[in-house]
Amino acid sequence: MYAMHYAITLPADYDMDNIRERIATKGPLLDDLPGLGMKAYLVREKGVVGSAVNQYATFYLWASAQGMGGFLWGGRGFGGIVSSFGRPPVRHWAGAACHLGRQALSAARNATIKEVDIEPDADPAAAVSSALASTVQRAGQPEVCLAAVAVDPQSWKIVTFTLWAGEPSAENEARYEVGHISMPELDAILG
Structure with a gap:
């Protein structure tokens, strides 16, 4: 599994209903994309639940590297982002659970998305093991729909991504509104 995220920060006076309409129109186009485990279409609106910015963002969990590559440079979707907003940097991690x-x-x-550093003197195995256990606990919370954890071994950061049915109980995490979820190969990424 591979995790991927990009965020496009928009002007403070941008009408975020345009982004919501884009998600409603274009979101379902990836509902059957090969190699995609799950994609969440996300919105942050300046002044809403503490957001300092307007942002259109996504979070992906890929079942295969071929699916991720096909999307990014194989003509299966990313070109629409590039033509509308320019080419944003795309962050990616090795999926852990x-x-x-x-x-x-x-x-x-x-x-919610949260990144934490693995301390320079910490054993990565212990840090990731702890994050895996925390993800299982988070998935068991009453309002959680999905919880995932991934690792960037270049910067030694752990990212936790959570989908919530209600208000997130998490603190110190970037919070987004969910506009649509595509999940064509969800079973391939679970476990």
């Missing part, structure tokens, strides 16, 4: 929560994915209304 993805678990369904107690709520259905169709109930997801909010998402």
